[in-house]
Amino acid sequence: MKKPTKLVIVGAGGLGREALATARAANEIRKRWKLMGFLDADPKLRGREVAGMPILGGDDWWRRHQDSSVRFFCAIGNPGIRAKVVERLSGEGARFVSVIHPSVSVPESVEVAAGTIVMAGTRFTTDAKVGAHSILYLNCAITHDVEIGDFCLLGSGCNLSGAVVLESGVQLGTGASVLPQRKIGAWATIGAGSVVTKDIPARSTAAGVPCRVIRQGK
Numbered sequence: 655m656k657k658p659t660k661l662v663i664v665g666a667g668g669l670g671r672e673a674l675a676t677a678r679a680a681n682e683i684r685k686r687w688k689l690m691g692f693l694d695a696d697p698k699l700r701g702r703e704v705a706g707m708p709i710l711g712g713d714d715w716w717r718r719h720q721d722s723s724v725r726f727f728c729a730i731g732n733p734g735i736r737a738k739v740v741e742r743l744s745g746e747g748a749r750f751v752s753v754i755h756p757s758v759s760v761p762e763s764v765e766v767a768a769g770t771i772v773m774a775g776t777r778f779t780t781d782a783k784v785g786a787h788s789i790l791y792l793n794c795a796i797t798h799d800v801e802i803g804d805f806c807l808l809g810s811g812c813n814l815s816g817a818v819v820l821e822s823g824v825q826l827g828t829g830a831s832v833l834p835q836r837k838i839g840a841w842a843t844i845g846a847g848s849v850v851t852k853d854i855p856a857r858s859t860a861a862g863v864p865c866r867v868i869r870q871g872k
Contacts (some may be wrong), residue, residue, distance in 0.1 A: 659687040659751065660724045662716075664739060666692035666704045669789070670729035673771055674705050676755045677727075683756045690724065716748055725751040728769060728787060733805040733841070734822040740769065740787050740805075750787065764796075767804070785822065809846065821856065830865075 661677060663670050670692055677687045691708040692699075693716070699709045716724075718853060726748050730736040740750065750769035757774045764778045769787035776794040784790070786805035792810040796802070799817040806820050809828035814820075819837040825834075827846030838844065838854045845861025854860050859869040 658685050660704075660721070661687040661751065661753075662690045662693060662710065662724055662726050662800075663729050664693045664726055664743070665729040665828065666694040666696075666699055667708060667729070669731050670694075671705045672773065673727055673753055676771060676773055677754050678755050679774070680754070688696055693726075713743065713746075716743065716746060720747065725749055726769075727751060727753050727771065729771070731789070733807055733825060736787060737805045737823070746756040773810075788811060791828075803840070827861075 658733045663673050673865055677689060680686050689707060691748065693712060694709055695712045700711065702709050717747060724765050726743060728736050728740050730739055752766050752768055752770045753759065754772045755774040758776050759774050761778055761780055763781045766772065766784045767786035769783055770801040772790045773792045775792050776790050779797045781798050782796050782800040784802045785806065787804055788802055788806040790808045795813045796807050797814060797816050800814045801819045803820055803822035803824065805823045807825045809826055810831040811829040812826045815832060815834040815837045818832045821838065821840035822842035824838045825843045827844055827848065829847045830844045836853055838850065839856030841857045842854050843859045844850060844865060848861050848865040849863045851864040854867065858867045858869050860867045
């Protein structure tokens, strides 16, 4: 039997606790993870426990240990900050893994890249791609030929229709929907409950039904 993989979660906030809960749920089906604890830069957390797991330290913990059997998941909500942390740790040899809730069925035609979390109730149909280090919250619907870039974040209940493209760093608020064949440019933010009926340019903020750009560039 394959030994469980050592897993360290980067970030001990709400998303970190949700990632831990997702990993624990996966372990209830099959012991996949040996949960080590959290890394967090907040000095006030040093020596404490969060959700029953120790705060191991900050990045300095990895520099001291350099254990090639350890894998990481970055649980930082802000896509830009998440990208910087992943880049820094990757440059020091850290390796990242995806965490997928056992309620989620991932068809063979769907690709989920390393470092991504897929939470409970999310559904895939066919022929979709999810990039690295993305966050798919509860009960999202991902349909055919969807492409989700690296470092994206989909709030709970988001719906992506056929052939939607989310470029890197896109944030969709809770309950946002994107109509077929629409593209949302890199690092754009879509407000909760919005319905995207037209392409959205990169680095813009948009909201509403139908969704309209309310701020360009950020």
